[in-house]
Structures are given as C-alpha cells and as structure tokens.
Amino acid sequence: MTETFSDSLKRLRIELNRRGISRPDAVIVLGSGLGALTDELAGARIWDYGDIPGFPVPAVPGHAGRLAFGRLSGKTVLLLSGRFHIYEGHSSRTAAFPALVAAALGAPVLILTNAAGAVNPQWKPGGIMVFEDHIGFLCPNPLIGAPDFVDMSDVYSRGLRRKAFEAAAACGLDLKSGVYFFTTGPSYETPAEVRAAARLGADAVGMSTVPEAIAAASLGLQTAAFSCLTNMAAGITGGKLNHKEVTETAGRQKAVFIRFMKEFIERV
Numbered sequence: 001m002t003e004t005f006s007d008s009l010k011r012l013r014i015e016l017n018r019r020g021i022s023r024p025d026a027v028i029v030l031g032s033g034l035g036a037l038t039d040e041l042a043g044a045r046i047w048d049y050g051d052i053p054g055f056p057v058p059a060v061p062g063h064a065g066r067l068a069f070g071r072l073s074g075k076t077v078l079l080l081s082g083r084f085h086i087y088e089g090h091s092s093r094t095a096a097f098p099a100l101v102a103a104a105l106g107a108p109v110l111i112l113t114n115a116a117g118a119v120n121p122q123w124k125p126g127g128i129m130v131f132e133d134h135i136g137f138l139c140p141n142p143l144i145g146a147p148d149f150v151d152m153s154d155v156y157s158r159g160l161r162r163k164a165f166e167a168a169a170a171c172g173l174d175l176k177s178g179v180y181f182f183t184t185g186p187s188y189e190t191p192a193e194v195r196a197a198a199r200l201g202a203d204a205v206g207m208s209t210v211p212e213a214i215a216a217a218s219l220g221l222q223t224a225a226f227s228c229l230t231n232m233a234a235g236i237t238g239g240k241l242n243h244k245e246v247t248e249t250a251g252r253q254k255a256v257f258i259r260f261m262k263e264f265i266e267r268v
Contacts, residue, residue: 011054012104019047021067025075026268027102028261031114031208032060034228035081036254037261041070049082056094058082073266078105085208086140087185095208096142096215103219109160109268110216112225116206117189117233119198120178125232126253128260129176129204130164131156131225135197136182136210143218150218160224160268167263173256178203180227182210191235205233228253
C-alpha cells in the first residue's frame with residue numbers, strides 16, 4: 001500500500017514541509033463539532049485546506065477545513081479540523097486522506113475522533129468511547145486496487161488504548177470501550193439497521209473514521225480512535241435525528257473532550 005500511495009505521500013510531504021510542518025508526535029483528526037481543540041495549541045500556525053495544493057475541502061457543517069500545527073501537552077501535534085466523507089461524494093481513498101498526511105510527515109501516531117450515535121442501550125449521550133475495533137464491511141475499502149493484503153487484527157493500538165484509560169482516570173472520565181459500526185450516510189440509520197448493528201456487536205454507529213483507520217493500518221501507523229457519543233441511535237429512544245443536534249451536543253462536550261485529549265496526548 002505504501003508504494004501505491006508513494007506519489008501522494010511525496011507531494012504532501014513537499015507541500016507541508018514548505019510551510020514549516022515537520023514530523024509531529026501525533027496527527028489528530030477532529031470530527032463534527034470538535035474543532036475547539038485547535039484553540040488549545042501553543043504557538044499555533046493555521047492554514048485553510050483550500051490553500052494547500054492537493055488537499056480536499058470538507059463541505060459539512062462542523063468541519064472547519066483547517067490545518068493547525070503547534071504544541072499541546074508538551075508534544076508537537078498537527079490537527080486536521082475537518083475530514084472528508086464518502087457521503088460528500090468523495091472516494092474511500094480521499095476519505096482516508098488524513099492517514100496519508102500522517103504517513104507523509106513520518107508521524108508515529110494517528111488519533112481519529114468523531115461524533116457518533118450510541119447503539120449500546122446502557123450508554124447515554126455525552127460520553128466518550130475509545131475504539132476496540134470496528135465493523136466496516138459497508139465501507140468501500142481504500143486499499144482497493146493495491147496488491148496488498150493488510151492484517152486488520154490490531155487496527156487500534158492496544159498500547160494507546162491503555163494510555164487512553166490512564167488519561168480518563170486522571171480527569172475523572174468514565175471512558176467507554178466498544179465497537180464502531182460504519183455506514184456511508186448521509187441518511188441516518190433506520191431502527192432496523194441499528195438493531196442489526198447491535199446484534200453484530202456494535203456499540204456506536206457513524207459515517208467516518210474507518211477509511212482512515214484502514215489506510216493507517218496499511219501504512220504502519222499506531223492508531224487510536226474516539227467517538228463523542230452525541231445521541232442515541234435511531235429507534236432506541238424514539239427521537240428524531242439531525243446533524244445540527246449532533247454538532248451542538250459535541251460542542252457542549254468540548255470541555256470534557258479537551259481535558260481528556262490533553263491528558264491523552266501527554267501520554268502518547
């Protein structure tokens with residue numbers, strides 16, 4: 001897979017290095033409504049995606065489309081505020097773009113965040129889930145076309161998960177651990193689809209992250225992923241779902257999310 005992506009990696013490295021962005025300790029992708037972490041960076045330098053050749057531009061509310069490079073909890077980090085979804089019409093390869101950015105810069109760690117619906121009926125909106133694994137067979141695989149069969153038995157680093165629980169304990173967060181079920185969107189899942197996901201072992205459901213994680217596995221990155229649980233998935237409470245509610249709920253979680261991420265980054 002690295003050879004298949006080699007031209008893209010080289011171009012990205014050149015463009016980012018020209019802007020003074022060198023090897024960070026971690027690359028962090030900020031999902032819907034979670035861009036407030038950018039305000040916590042020390043010495044931040046910020047660019048719009050549209051000003052960097054080769055960068056797609058997100059078109060979804062809650063995704064600012066900005067790149068920020070600076071210091072957080074004593075570490076050098078690159079934040080991607082906004083990602084690229086298949087439901088926008090992007091290919092799965094484009095949806096995996098943040099993993100290419102991390103690999104192009106030689107970052108050892110990729111941290112993926114998103115807003116998701118809780119499938120586990122024991123959970124409540126407002127929590128955070130660390131990924132144990134994902135169910136992604138509805139995701140067009142970003143590795144299609146490459147003669148590379150990637151092992152997916154440890155997509156999400158066990159070591160990073162341990163550090164996530166250490167960080168959660170330090171800030172008094174009841175961090176959940178579970179399985180994420182991918183759907184393409186943009187329509188929300190039906191109650192029957194949510195019931196099916198639960199029977200397959202899912203704890204949360206959403207429309208992103210899996211393409212990046214698959215590409216990251218192929219590129220040898222250590223990956224951690226987190227969902228801000230902004231709502232209960234369809235059919236669990238009977239309420240209607242809308243994206244405005246998702247981004248508003250994520251925004252209300254920002255203080256908890258920021259504190260947790262700062263504790264986590266300190267341990268990475």
